[in-house]
Amino acid sequence: MEYKLRKAEPKDVPDILRLVKELAKYEEMENQVTLTEQDLLEDGFGDTPFYHCVIAELQPQSSDGLEVVGFAMYYFTYDPWVGKQLYLEDFFITQEYRGLGIGSHIMRHLSDLAMKTRCSGMMFVVAENNESSIQFYKRRGAEDLSQEEGWRLYRFDKESLVKMASAREE
Amino acid sequence: MDYKIRAARKEDCKDIARMIMELAVFEKMPDQVKISYKELERDGFCQNPFFECLIAEVSDAHRSKCGNGIGKSLMSKVAKIAAEKQCVRLQLSVLDWNSPARDFYAAKGAQDLTDSEGWHFIRFDGLSLDNLVKEAPQD
Numbered sequence: 309m310e311y312k313l314r315k316a317e318p319k320d321v322p323d324i325l326r327l328v329k330e331l332a333k334y335e336e337m338e339n340q341v342t343l344t345e346q347d348l349l350e351d352g353f354g355d356t357p358f359y360h361c362v363i364a365e366l367q368p369q370s371s372d373g374l375e376v377v378g379f380a381m382y383y384f385t386y387d388p389w390v391g392k393q394l395y396l397e398d399f400f401i402t403q404e405y406r407g408l409g410i411g412s413h414i415m416r417h418l419s420d421l422a423m424k425t426r427c428s429g430m431m432f433v434v435a436e437n438n439e440s441s442i443q444f445y446k447r448r449g450a451e452d453l454s455q456e457e458g459w460r461l462y463r464f465d466k467e468s469l470v471k472m473a474s475a476r477e478e
Numbered sequence: 479m480d481y482k483i484r485a486a487r488k489e490d491c492k493d494i495a496r497m498i499m500e501l502a503v504f505e506k507m508p509d510q511v512k513i514s515y516k517e518l519e520r521d522g523f524c525q526n527p528f529f530e531c532l533i534a535e536v537s538d539a540h541r542s543k544c545g546n547g548i549g550k551s552l553m554s555k556v557a558k559i560a561a562e563k564q565c566v567r568l569q570l571s572v573l574d575w576n577s578p579a580r581d582f583y584a585a586k587g588a589q590d591l592t593d594s595e596g597w598h599f600i601r602f603d604g605l606s607l608d609n610l611v612k613e614a615p616q617d
Contacts, residue, residue: 337595342566384528385528385529386521386522386528386529388498388501388511388513388518388529389498389502389507389510389511389512389513390510390511390512390513390603391512391513391517391521391528392521392528412613415610415613416610416611416613419602419607419610419611420611422607423607423608423611428512428603428604428607429601429602429603429604429607430601430602430603430607430610431599431600431601431602432599432600433597433598433599433600434597434598434600435595435596435597435598436596436597436598437596442598445600445602448602448606448609448610448613449602449605449606449609449610450600450601450602450606451600451601451602451603451606452598452599452600453598453599453600453601454592454597454598454599455598457507457573458573458574458575459571459572459573459574459592459599460571460572460573460574460580460590460591460592460593461569461570461571461590461591461592461597461599462569462570462571462572462580462583462588462589462590462591463567463568463569463570463588463589463591464557464567464568464569464583464586464587464588464589465566465567465587465589466566466567467587468586468587468588469557469560469561469565469567469568470557470561471557471586471587472553472554472556472557472586472587473554473557473558473560473561474554475550475554
């Protein structure tokens with residue numbers, strides 16, 4: 309099946325949000341998505357983009373138009389030990405179109421981009437119960453840093469952030 | 479103890495590199511540090527910086543020790559910046575055996591998502607990243 313990978317444009321924002329929600333549903337955490345199309349538009353296509361997005365689109369057999377069937381949302385971050393890293397934030401192909409090589413193609417595209425922008429690595433998180441994704445990454449030589457080095461992901465939510473921000477200086 | 483928290487300047491990169499190494503030694507992974515102050519200067523103080531940095535400096539020749547509230551002040555300043563920029567979350571990684579750090583963050587309301595939701599950090603670098611680039615189309 310013929311598909312095309314391209315850089316996301318502002319018009320893709322509704323599809324990006326749709327896929328973000330589909331991925332969150334797959335991860336059984338859909339109620340955590342509070343992002344809106346407006347947020348995605350401002351944050352991705354304003355003066356300072358906070359994320360970049362590549363999307364996969366194709367023409368389904370049943371219709372005339374094009375459908376966005378997969379996406380990868382990423383941004384550049386920094387590791388104080390090795391420098392620039394590409395951080396893969398969300399990566400998802402709609403169930404119907406998995407197994408066609410679209411995911412592999414996106415990975416290849418992103419790793420190529422990482423090399424071109426002088427990133428020494430590509431990083432992301434995966435849930436330990438997501439067996440198929442873990443296998444997908446391990447097959448390609450990824451390291452599980454949580455397992456191998458003991459790194460744990462910690463998060464402060466908005467409430468704790470506000471509390472910390474207003475803490476009295478000692 | 480008199481100290482000041484401020485945004486890092488290019489001239490601070492040598493000190494920042496020194497402290498990155500001190501932290502890496504503490505984390506028992508000093509051989510993983512591959513960059514020097516030069517990369518920090520290039521990547522943090524260019525047109526579109528890849529990182530921002532806050533530093534704490536003491537006015538005299540006092541050696542900084544833990545327990546003076548400097549860590550809390552730094553976190554507070556980071557949180558202020560996050561709130562100003564309308565961030566909804568602050569995420570970080572910490573080593574499983576680093577109890578003082580884990581306790582410090584937990585006391586301030588952080589959640590261990592590796593524990594509660596099973597998230598693992600994954601990385602492709604070096605050879606595995608090269609291989610991904612060359613990978614054949616078939617899965």
